[in-house]
Amino acid sequence: MVTGELPFEGNTFGELRARVLSGIYHEPHYLSQQCRDLLKKMMTLDPQSRSTLDSIIKHPWVGLPNGLPPCRKPSLGQHEAATETMVCLGIRKEDIDRALLEAREPPSGHGERSTPVEAEALERALQPEGPGAA
Structure with missing residues (x-):
């Protein structure tokens, strides 16, 4: 969603699968260091080491110091x-x-x-x- 592209690339399904399972993803050069840091924390293979939603919301790149805004029901x-x-x-x-x-x-x-x-x-x-x- 940040780049408008899929994070993983592969010419075949097998190549794409191998990249997903190994955590090798494309990181465009124009991403800020904070964005790269957040992506790295979110794309960590080990679920136990991966960032929690709470830590993602508090990450400086997200910029929501008070958490997510309240959700309103549609009128x-x-x-x-x-x-x-x-x-x-x-x-x-x-x-x-x-x-x-x-x-x-x-x-x-x-x-x-x-x-x-x-x-x-x-x-x-x-x-x-x-x-x-x-």
């Missing part, structure tokens, strides 16, 4: 824009609406449940418009 307007985009990509609106309604109630022990206010707002947003609309 209904953002849901509508996303739905419009997905419909343009060929996904049926009915399938999107069904998935959104199913996502309100995740399986027990998985994720957060919507609050009653969020659920009610989502149901209103998913209702067909106008009298007699199906």
Whole structure:
């Protein structure tokens, strides 16, 4: 994501596999020393020696001294824009609406449940418009 290129190169699957398993990756010359340091810590072969997410977030190259910013839930307007985009990509609106309604109630022990206010707002947003609309 930093370079817009894959980190490993190989002319055959076997060559590519060997490079991945040996940790030999391409590091463009234009990367800063801090970026190179972070990549080295993230690409360490031994999982026990590899940087943790917490140490990555605190790395100087990432520049997030207070950690990750809080995650905001999308607004209904953002849901509508996303739905419009997905419909343009060929996904049926009915399938999107069904998935959104199913996502309100995740399986027990998985994720957060919507609050009653969020659920009610989502149901209103998913209702067909106008009298007699199906």
